[in-house]
Amino acid sequence: MENLKTGEVICKRRKELGVTQNQLAKSLGISFQAVSKWENNSAYPDIEMLPKLAAILHTTVDALLGYESVVTDYDRRYSTEEYYWGLMPNRICYDIMKILPPVKPYRILDIGCGEGKDAVFFAKCGYIVTAFDISEQGIEKAKRLAEYNKVDVNFFKADLFDYRPNTEYDIIFSSGVFHFIQQTERKELCDSLKMHTVNNGINALNVFIEKPFIKRAKDSAGNEKKRNLWYSGELFEYYHDWLFHICKEEIFDCNSGGIPHKHCMDTIIAQKIEEE
Numbered sequence: 001m002e003n004l005k006t007g008e009v010i011c012k013r014r015k016e017l018g019v020t021q022n023q024l025a026k027s028l029g030i031s032f033q034a035v036s037k038w039e040n041n042s043a044y045p046d047i048e049m050l051p052k053l054a055a056i057l058h059t060t061v062d063a064l065l066g067y068e069s070v071v072t073d074y075d076r077r078y079s080t081e082e083y084y085w086g087l088m089p090n091r092i093c094y095d096i097m098k099i100l101p102p103v104k105p106y107r108i109l110d111i112g113c114g115e116g117k118d119a120v121f122f123a124k125c126g127y128i129v130t131a132f133d134i135s136e137q138g139i140e141k142a143k144r145l146a147e148y149n150k151v152d153v154n155f156f157k158a159d160l161f162d163y164r165p166n167t168e169y170d171i172i173f174s175s176g177v178f179h180f181i182q183q184t185e186r187k188e189l190c191d192s193l194k195m196h197t198v199n200n201g202i203n204a205l206n207v208f209i210e211k212p213f214i215k216r217a218k219d220s221a222g223n224e225k226k227r228n229l230w231y232s233g234e235l236f237e238y239y240h241d242w243l244f245h246i247c248k249e250e251i252f253d254c255n256s257g258g259i260p261h262k263h264c265m266d267t268i269i270a271q272k273i274e275e276e
Helices: 006-016 021-028 032-039 047-056 061-077 091-099 117-124 136-148 183-195 234-238
Strands: 107-111 128-133 154-157 169-175 197-208 243-254 261-271
Touching: 006 032, 006 061, 021 032, 021 047, 047 061, 061 136, 091 117, 091 169, 091 197, 091 243, 091 261, 107 117, 117 128, 117 136, 117 169, 128 136, 136 154, 183 197, 183 234, 197 234, 234 261
Parallel strands: 107 128, 107 169, 128 154, 169 197
Antiparallel strands: 197 261, 243 261
16 A cells, blocks of 8 residues: 555545544544544555545545556556557547537537547537546646647646536536446436536446456556446436437457457437426
């Protein structure tokens, strides 16, 4: 656990929430000295205490333990001149354009934009794009890609565990990101996205699915342990009250990381229909 800097994560979340060490300690039934030791990285919380600590700090156990390792891994992937995921837009981008073509400047939020290929594609097509990722390296490459293509995109660094939209969008898009979210947090996340989507707007999302006959791909940073795969149809349940344009599950080959493997993914494009 030495490289995870759990104490820094605890301190950061506590201060963001305006909670003192004494208040956090009282909520957990421990001394403020114990909290101080955590934040100084001279001691670590007991495993049994992590779920309660995560709940109080409005985060997840994965975030408390894996925050730095996930960030470091993606910064490493994006540290080369080449674009790790390539430059071709995700297929779902074309599906979005069929449903809400850029006949006017629709506002898009791209969650977990990586190196920015999809965000830049949308901007080139005439959408107004806001995009964020946890990786500083990814955001810097995304900004360079936007500059090269002479488009404006509002790129910024943020952590999916902490960030929620504070304005409404016509389109909210995310591909291959939500497997870092624990099952207990997923409904709240989807409800927030739905709440911040305008009437007749769409959410276009895909998630990795657990299948017993598909072996999990190994990850150079060990992040396969941080992935919380979804179950078939789970994503669809959270959007049962919206109009489905696309609702599918597929298995496909992948070569990311240089090791051939397979994934199962559920994809949805759902539209918020104004009640009469």
